[in-house]
Amino acid sequence: MxxxxxxxxxxxxxxxxxxxxxxxxxxxxxxxxxxxxxxxVKSRQLQPVPYEVPPAQPAPVALIDVHAPGRTADALDEWAQPLADESRIPAQALRAYGNAELIAKEAWPACHLRWSTLAGIGYVETRHGTYNGNWFKPSRLQEDGTPDPAIVGIALNGTNGTANIADSDGGRIDGDSTYDRAVGPMQFIPQSWQRFGSDANGDGVADPHQIDDAAMGAAALLCAGGRDLSTSEGWTAAIMSYNASDAYVRSVGMAANSYAVPQPATS
CATH class of the missing domain: 1.20.5 (Single alpha-helices involved in coiled-coils or other helix-helix interfaces)
Incomplete structure (x- = not known):
């Protein structure tokens, strides 16, 4: 993906x-x-992070009403802010990951998805909605949770080590009517978004460019097929379903373990 x-x-x-x-x-x-x-920013010495699969348990998410109207992730601000300072995850992204964990806990209780796994993917994919490939103009999450500039990957045309994936959405999501492209903070391709896309910010639209929706879509993908992410096999299979690469699995795992400390991911 x-x-x-x-x-x-x-x-x-x-x-x-x-x-x-x-x-x-x-x-x-x-x-x-x-x-x-x-x-x-407090000066600190980063701790060595052991590699565990599934990753070490992070700080528990504060309980909120995920069925409330509007953008429920905003209710996690008090929980997220100290962790954002420690982990260097943008608070808005951290709230989205926590909100997605709580929704997944209700929707798929046997999945045992934790926010740190979503954060590990968000870090590896786009540095939580900030990396777009342009060092001179990085993206920033706007107030509505969408990156500016938008994050759109290269055409999946079989070159540059990519798969060859013909356009599946008429360019509606990625702006390309010839090939699919990965988009948004969690880098969904259109055909995956059509299957797992979710509206988690309460605006009635499932938008892969919006951080709450993207985090919830990632949760749906990881928990698909009855996976149990509390086991080594289940967690690894879930991350492989996102990107079938051993190196990718390890990078996400290292980041997730770092966030459980909590401290910034460094790999």
Whole structure:
């Protein structure tokens, strides 16, 4: 389901490219240092994170009424804010993951999905709705939970290590009427969204670009087929159903285990 996201194309001069990459690296490192030590951010030593499958249990989600009208994830703000500070997950994304866990607990009680697994996928796919392939113009989650700029992956045309998936939605979701593309914070392709798409923010529309809906769609996909994510086999099978790659499974697992500490994912 995951697809590579298109990167900024370079110029044809190796010297210029090298210079640009050097500048980008310096800027990226500087930005990371500022984000890690800037005002309001506590300096901390990251702990070694053992790899466990299923991942270690994260902080429990505060109980809210997921049947209330409107955007129920907003009721998790008090729960999410301290965890957001510790994990560096945007609070809005964290609320979406927690909301999806609570809905899944009612819908599929035998699934045992935890928010940290959704967060692990969100981190690997798009850094929680912020990575779009353009280092110079990263996305940000807007107030309504959609990334700006929108996150749309490269065409799944069989090149660049992708599968060959012809258009399945007339370009309605991904803007491409020739090939499918993965979209949104959790990188759904249109045909998967048609099966698992959900409305979790109460606006009556199942939108893969909206973080609450995308997290709930991911929960539906992971829990499909009666999987039990409290077992090693069930958890691994669920992540493989999202992206059939051993490396992907390990990356999601490492991120999910980091969030259980809680601390930022680093891999």
């Amino acid at each position: 995951s697809a590579r996201i298109g990167r900024v194309s370079g110029c044809g001069c190796a010297v210029v490219v090298s210079a640009i990459l050097a500048v980008v690296l310096v800027v990226a490192v500087a930005a990371w240092m500022v984000s890690a030590t800037g005002p309001g």
